[in-house]
Amino acid sequence: MTAVGRGSSSAPNPAFDPYRAAAQPAAPQGNFMLITAPAKINLYLGVHEGTDDGGYHRVDTVMTTLDISDTIAIAPSDRLMVKTVPEADFPQESNTAYKAAVAMGEAFGREPNFAILIDKHIPVRAGLGGPSTDAAATIMGICRYWGVDPRDERIDAVARSIGADVPFFLYGPPAHLDGRGDSMRELFRPLTGTPVALVKPMTGGVSTVEAYRRFDESPIKAQPLEPMLEAMRSHDEQVIFDCVSNNLAPVARALCPEIGEIVDWMREQPDVRAVDVCGSGATVFAVCATQMAADKIGIAAMKEHGWWAQAARMEKSGPIIAVG
């Protein structure tokens, strides 16, 4: 294996600060906070061969958030506890929200005594970033409770200690990240409102760890990144959607052949501008010309194939905090 670096330093670029969702450091006056934690899709994912000392691959990715989300209620408590609805089949200590709270406690020398309830809407092992967005939302909520400025460079370090995708969710607008996919490089004008159809097998999914392991067995070269970055900078939608690509997609298809069936079916649907696998899968997204087209694809996927499906839109936001 070739050793690769971790990417850029953890210091946030001040140019990104206006986008931080929890930028007001004041503690909330109410009893709890409700935080909207959006899903993501990768408009571009280029995984490079070789891993670093931690077993991570160097990746370039362009991600955007969607308007489907988990909801996180967080309130001070006598101890740290995390519950999900529906109930998780793994211990709370394995939940990324729990890990994020513990990491915040360690970084700021405080007891992270919060009760955290996660209403899960984002499917798991789906490549939609559910565990990562929950962690980012938890970090932002605790920042607000403790009066920590989310621009504090320790916040980025906490985020990437939980998972490669977590730093992205601290921001929200479409972004290019490199390193492990955890180093923010550039933010772009949002594609807010662009319709997307999401379809995945009703059961099962693809584990991110397994996808990267399979990638190492037969690596595939990434598509060129620069045309996508240029298109994002000039906000040329047609070119952006022509540049959609993901070199983990063949691995996802190999691990779960139903993904291949879904991709092929989505490509045949009318008014579709781009189709690809979300990250490591198992969800497939289609960028659609109209919301009606996305709705129709969702309904047909469910009715004709029994797949899980949802119509969504691209969003411009990271976690959104409301005080209750």
Ligand SMILES: C[C@@](CO)(OP(=O)(O)O)[C@H](O)COP(=O)(O)OP(=O)(O)OC[C@H]1O[C@@H](n2ccc(N)nc2=O)[C@H](O)[C@@H]1O
């Ligand atoms: C593939 C992507 C695309 O956005 O996400 P998903 O589509 O699964 O959500 C990401 O690279 C996933 O990010 P994330 O889900 O945060 O990964 P982590 O929890 O940090 O890592 C899980 C495991 O994936 C592998 N991993 C992850 C990221 C990376 N750059 N190289 C890797 O090799 C490592 O084996 C690591 O132990």
Ligand SMILES: Nc1ncnc2c1ncn2[C@@H]1O[C@H](COP(=O)(O)OP(=O)(O)O)[C@@H](O)[C@H]1O
């Ligand atoms: N907050 C969370 N929400 C969902 N799953 C979580 C959470 N925290 C930890 N997990 C674990 O993460 C696993 C999914 O990880 P991963 O394959 O990376 O998902 P995805 O591709 O959906 O981002 C779940 O099976 C579960 O064990």
